[in-house]
Amino acid sequence: xxxxxxxxxxTVTGSRYLVSARGGEFLVDAGLFQGFKQLRLRNWxxxxxxxxxxxxxxxxxxxxxxxxxxxxxxxxxxxxxxYATAATRDLCSLLLPDSGHLMEEEAxxxxxxxxSKHDPPLPLYTFEEARAAMRLFKTARWDRTVKVAGxxxxxxxxxxxxxxxxxxxxEGPVSVVFSGDIGRDDDAICxxxxxxxxxxxxxxxxxxxxxxxxxxxxxxxxxxxVTRTAQRGGVVVIPAFxxxxxxxxxxxxxxxxAAKRIPDVPMFLNSPMASQATRLLDKHPAEHRLTGAQREAxxxxxRFVDTPEESKALNLRAxxxxxxxxxxxxxxxxxxxxxxxxxxxxxxTILFCxxxxxxxxxASIRDGSPTVRIHGEDVPIRAEVEAIDALSAHADSDGLxxxxxxxxxxxxxxxxxxxxxxxxxxxxxxxxxxxxxxxxVPDFRDRYELTPDGARVARR
Numbered sequence: 001x002x003x004x005x006x007x008x009x010x011t012v013t014g015s016r017y018l019v020s021a022r023g024g025e026f027l028v029d030a031g032l033f034q035g036f037k038q039l040r041l042r043n044w045x046x047x048x049x050x051x052x053x054x055x056x057x058x059x060x061x062x063x064x065x066x067x068x069x070x071x072x073x074x075x076x077x078x079x080x081x082x083y084a085t086a087a088t089r090d091l092c093s094l095l096l097p098d099s100g101h102l103m104e105e106e107a108x109x110x111x112x113x114x115x116s117k118h119d120p121p122l123p124l125y126t127f128e129e130a131r132a133a134m135r136l137f138k139t140a141r142w143d144r145t146v147k148v149a150g151x152x153x154x155x156x157x158x159x160x161x162x163x164x165x166x167x168x169x170x171e172g173p174v175s176v177v178f179s180g181d182i183g184r185d186d187d188a189i190c191x192x193x194x195x196x197x198x199x200x201x202x203x204x205x206x207x208x209x210x211x212x213x214x215x216x217x218x219x220x221x222x223x224x225x226v227t228r229t230a231q232r233g234g235v236v237v238i239p240a241f242x243x244x245x246x247x248x249x250x251x252x253x254x255x256x257x258a259a260k261r262i263p264d265v266p267m268f269l270n271s272p273m274a275s276q277a278t279r280l281l282d283k284h285p286a287e288h289r290l291t292g293a294q295r296e297a298x299x300x301x302x303r304f305v306d307t308p309e310e311s312k313a314l315n316l317r318a319x320x321x322x323x324x325x326x327x328x329x330x331x332x333x334x335x336x337x338x339x340x341x342x343x344x345x346x347x348x349t350i351l352f353c354x355x356x357x358x359x360x361x362x363a364s365i366r367d368g369s370p371t372v373r374i375h376g377e378d379v380p381i382r383a384e385v386e387a388i389d390a391l392s393a394h395a396d397s398d399g400l401x402x403x404x405x406x407x408x409x410x411x412x413x414x415x416x417x418x419x420x421x422x423x424x425x426x427x428x429x430x431x432x433x434x435x436x437x438x439x440x441v442p443d444f445r446d447r448y449e450l451t452p453d454g455a456r457v458a459r460r
Contacts, residue, residue, distance in 0.1 A: 036359030060180030087163025159183020206419030209427030
């Protein structure tokens, strides 16, 4: 078995792992590169494989940094299948067409405003192309084996998001586990990840490889931020990933409102996709911790904003109010217009509750930039900027180490991926020091041959 790292190296985005087996080649994940322009340009580069010849894509979960390249693969000749859990399939049916729609909108906006260097600006794929790609999906069941190119694949719960999985591959005497994104044991919505029981090789994420989550009550901090912003008549803008984080934030807001721990201010969920994803909690009750009553409260705490006209009207409305809108890193979506409208006013607050990848508008604002560029304009940021990292759905450094300690025997090698360079190297050091395991932090398009006796660098 050979493994090529076609993404998620030196970055948390673009997860794409090419597995070459005796029976053919397939991908584990097919994600979008996001953030810095030099990363985003990789989405347009020819991949180091022929999409039409891929035997399959094995998908760990629905977030676009893992799934968002699938429509482009299909556009370039990939004919499937895409194996995913039932909840991941349903979430992708929302995320992927929405991604194509946003790409079309951004291309059209750039054409009308004339700020693109391309004539005409084109989307990576369209709404219809993404919707058509959904026909390639096939359901993978928990703890059941799927056979791809002669390799046995098994899906194990990873926490993090509805349907999120780690994937264990076995070909002959060699086994490798892809962690996907590992969730937290104390996540408010998702169940804990299944422990890592061991494998010859491990590909592990390192999003928070150099961080520990704050030892604070994130719900109490959320209450403080909403209360003080409301007291000055301001608007709390919460950029949130439409799938996962938006539902978590609504759940906490519903809990606080019921306990009268925050003022009774209007709340809005301004993301049609997040609204649909919220309803999927009822379709997949076995995938999460929430009771029926909690799901009802979550769905009722905010008004769902559907039309573009309603969205625009929010920008003309005075505070106090709370707006939860996608995307979580302010890379696109309706939150862009809310940041333009409310970011310049010091009475307002921009509240981050998830990871902000380098090169995104979210990271720029979080790190204190006085302006952020949106639609060709430099928008001043005078609003209060806050972050609650403890709301993250990713395990922190301690959590990742605890997950790995479940192994019955050490892997031959651990490949640390899906992290900024500092985070990935910090996790590598902890694994080597505390677990005594051999680690590598692969570079973009590195290739390895995975043998029973160890990993060897393979020719590109």
